Amino acid sequence: MIKKKHKAVDHRGNPIKDIQKDTLGQTITKFFQRNEASGGYLLKKRMGSWIYSILRIVLVIGLAFLILQPLLNKISLSFMAEKDLYDITVITVPRNFSVENYKIASTILNLDVTMWNTIWVSFLISVAQLLSCTLVAYGFARFKFPFQKFWFFCVIIVIVVPPQIFVSSLYLQFRFFDIFGIFSAIFGSPLNLNNSMIPYIMLCLGGMGLKQGLYIFILRQIFKGLPKELEEAAYIDGCGTFKTFARIMLPNATNALILCFLLAFVFTWTDGFYARIFLGSVDILPKYMNSITDYLTEYVSMGQAFKTKASPALNEAISATSMLIGIAPVAIVYFVLQRGFVKSMSQSGIKM
Amino acid sequence: MENSTKTNASITMPEKQPKKKEKPVKAPREKLGKSDKMSLKTKKAIYGYIFISPMIIGFLLFFVRPLIESVSMSFSNVVLQTGKGGFILEPIGLQNYKTALQIDPEFFRFFTEEITQMLIDIPAVMIFSFFVALLLNQKFIGRGIARTIFFLPIILSAGVFLEMDVSNTLLQEISTSLEEMETGGSSVTKTLENLFLTGGPADQYVQIVFDMLNRIYDIAITSGIQIVIFLVGLQSISESLHEAAKIEGCSSWEAFWKITLPMVSPMILVNAIYTIVAFFIRSDNAVMTKITDTMMGELNYGLSSAMAWIYFGAVALILAIVAGVIGKWVYNND
Numbered sequence: 001m002i003k004k005k006h007k008a009v010d011h012r013g014n015p016i017k018d019i020q021k022d023t024l025g026q027t028i029t030k031f032f033q034r035n036e037a038s039g040g041y042l043l044k045k046r047m048g049s050w051i052y053s054i055l056r057i058v059l060v061i062g063l064a065f066l067i068l069q070p071l072l073n074k075i076s077l078s079f080m081a082e083k084d085l086y087d088i089t090v091i092t093v094p095r096n097f098s099v100e101n102y103k104i105a106s107t108i109l110n111l112d113v114t115m116w117n118t119i120w121v122s123f124l125i126s127v128a129q130l131l132s133c134t135l136v137a138y139g140f141a142r143f144k145f146p147f148q149k150f151w152f153f154c155v156i157i158v159i160v161v162p163p164q165i166f167v168s169s170l171y172l173q174f175r176f177f178d179i180f181g182i183f184s185a186i187f188g189s190p191l192n193l194n195n196s197m198i199p200y201i202m203l204c205l206g207g208m209g210l211k212q213g214l215y216i217f218i219l220r221q222i223f224k225g226l227p228k229e230l231e232e233a234a235y236i237d238g239c240g241t242f243k244t245f246a247r248i249m250l251p252n253a254t255n256a257l258i259l260c261f262l263l264a265f266v267f268t269w270t271d272g273f274y275a276r277i278f279l280g281s282v283d284i285l286p287k288y289m290n291s292i293t294d295y296l297t298e299y300v301s302m303g304q305a306f307k308t309k310a311s312p313a314l315n316e317a318i319s320a321t322s323m324l325i326g327i328a329p330v331a332i333v334y335f336v337l338q339r340g341f342v343k344s345m346s347q348s349g350i351k352m
Numbered sequence: 353m354e355n356s357t358k359t360n361a362s363i364t365m366p367e368k369q370p371k372k373k374e375k376p377v378k379a380p381r382e383k384l385g386k387s388d389k390m391s392l393k394t395k396k397a398i399y400g401y402i403f404i405s406p407m408i409i410g411f412l413l414f415f416v417r418p419l420i421e422s423v424s425m426s427f428s429n430v431v432l433q434t435g436k437g438g439f440i441l442e443p444i445g446l447q448n449y450k451t452a453l454q455i456d457p458e459f460f461r462f463f464t465e466e467i468t469q470m471l472i473d474i475p476a477v478m479i480f481s482f483f484v485a486l487l488l489n490q491k492f493i494g495r496g497i498a499r500t501i502f503f504l505p506i507i508l509s510a511g512v513f514l515e516m517d518v519s520n521t522l523l524q525e526i527s528t529s530l531e532e533m534e535t536g537g538s539s540v541t542k543t544l545e546n547l548f549l550t551g552g553p554a555d556q557y558v559q560i561v562f563d564m565l566n567r568i569y570d571i572a573i574t575s576g577i578q579i580v581i582f583l584v585g586l587q588s589i590s591e592s593l594h595e596a597a598k599i600e601g602c603s604s605w606e607a608f609w610k611i612t613l614p615m616v617s618p619m620i621l622v623n624a625i626y627t628i629v630a631f632f633i634r635s636d637n638a639v640m641t642k643i644t645d646t647m648m649g650e651l652n653y654g655l656s657s658a659m660a661w662i663y664f665g666a667v668a669l670i671l672a673i674v675a676g677v678i679g680k681w682v683y684n685n686d
Binding site: 053056057059060063064066067068070071132135136138139140142143144145146148151154155158159160161162163164165166167168169170171172173176202203205206207208216241245266270273276277327330331334335 | 393396397398399400401402403404406407408409410411413414415417418419421422425430439484487490492493494498500501502504505506507508568569572573625629632633640643644647648653656657660661663664671
């Protein structure tokens with residue numbers, strides 16, 4: 001009995017059948033009656049909004065396709081056997097479906113090593129970045145101190161001035177690393193730190209890593225938005241400054257922290273600039289991505305007497321495949337978390 | 353137990369207090385009062401400096417110092433001492449700048465190309481991202497999916513992946529030229545281009561528009577963050593403004609120009625600056641590649657810093673002009 005009732009009743013509680021009777025004939029006639037009463041305005045308006053929404057849908061789909069098309073193209077390319085690459089009649093759907101490209105790409109990229117390396121390197125670096133950024137952002141958001149505006153202006157300068165213009169001297173600084181001549185006194189010569197990850201970690205802890213100014217900016221905005229009463233209550237209850245920060249403020253800013261961590265992770269994962277300069281010694285994906293063609297040539301000419309270059313089509317298929325492999329983890333993370341990503345992106349209110 | 357001790361304490365306290373009432377109470381109060389007023393402020397200031405100290409240290413060590421050094425490097429010849437370690441700067445005046453601008457075969461060409469490209473791209477990116485943000489701000493079926501897709505370039509256009517696309521451009525050019533030979537160049541844009549390009553004086557401006565159209569993919573893929581920023585701006589406009597305008601008989605066209613655009617104008621400034629900076633540092637930038645190659649490949653640190661400073665000078669000039677022009681026009685809410 002109850003089930004039947006549920007079926008027959010819509011969400012407003014009206015019996016569905018009665019409404020359907022109404023919609024079939026009467027609503028149309030009613031609509032035209034109302035239309036006549038309005039002097040044709042209603043129909044015009046209704047048609048206008050219909051045409052507009054259709055145009056909008058077409059536009060959105062077109063633009064979305066524009067963005068997705070290269071990706072889809074790469075996906076279809078990556079599943080083609082080498083035969084299909086030369087076949088003019090094969091355009092999007094591969095005729096001879098194969099995963100050979102993935103096998104070649106994963107051996108070239110040395111995937112079982114590089115993947116883990118990239119994951120832990122990105123993780124380590126984004127944790128280091130976040131560590132310094134939260135401290136600095138909290139300092140800017142909650143304390144008043146002399147020259148505060150000046151230092152925050154410095155943060156903005158760090159955002160605007162790209163590291164490329166002074167990277168050569170930064171590189172040399174780490175090549176001959178020395179603090180007041182301490183290291184040359186101990187080891188006899190300045191340290192060469194460029195073959196390790198230390199310089200990059202130091203940069204990140206100093207808040208000068210990849211896009212760290214941006215994270216400071218976002219987190220400062222978030223900390224400013226949290227109610228001050230929380231801190232005051234903690235202070236009155238005898239909580240010290242650092243304890244308040246760790247126990248009260250951080251748990252309240254979890255969402256923003258996750259957003260910044262994700263951004264940091266993704267940007268580090270895809271970054272080629274810092275990786276080329278500071279992470280040359282670690283086997284990570286960007287390093288292989290940068291010169292995938294050379295590695296492919298090496299792979300093709302393996303076991304042969306002289307060097308042979310891979311055919312252009314195979315070259316393209318392999319680079320497309322390895323790009324997909326490189327994107328995949330980040331894309332999965334993005335698609336899983338995109339709701340929160342978009343939401344907290346707009347909550348943080350990136351404003352100047 | 354706890355209760356009893358507490359009551360004990362509360363009972364004993366008043367007994368003790370009257371004994372030392374006259375002398376010590378006054379002195380601590382004065383001390384407390386004075387030092388508290390001072391100390392809370394200074395304490396907070398000290399804590400503030402403790403919290404931002406990583407950034408200060410990093411800023412001085414890894415930003416200011418290399419920045420100053422790179423200025424001095426650009427005016428000198430850098431000689432590496434392989435034996436002892438360290439390097440020597442031999443001052444040579446403006447020689448590096450002259451080399452970069454007049455002698456180096458590639459740099460000046462790349463430089464002018466990138467700057468003109470930037471000037472074309474900035475308005476294109478701004479218009480595209482604003483348009484898409486307007487679209488994504490409306491309510492329609494599948495908006496969530498559409499947003500996901502439009503924000504995807506934030507990830508895809510970053511770093512290495514863009515570079516990989518670029519490294520394959522040679523192949524792409526070959527394939528497109530082959531396609532053109534096959535189809536006889538009968539695409540819609542080609543036909544339109546032939547129609548509009550009549551050889552008149554306005555041709556170069558029309559050509560710019562066609563260049564933009566041909567680069568629509570590049571523009572779409574670089575405008576991920578800009579779309580987000582514009583969306584934030586659009587969503588912060590209060591609904592009541594539009595409602596009031598509608599009641600007063602404002603059409604949505606008028607509402608766009610009179611309400612939406614002025615209210616979003618601060619975001620236009622932010623976006624313009626962001627776009628210029630992003631264009632400047634993107635990894636497939638020919639000038640930047642040239643600079644890194646000069647540094648890492650030829651080990652010519654002086655020349656590479658000179659190049660970087662020339663490029664940065666030009667970009668800073670553009671930034672200043674854009675910020676000045678848009679900043680005057682921006683509607684200030686406060």
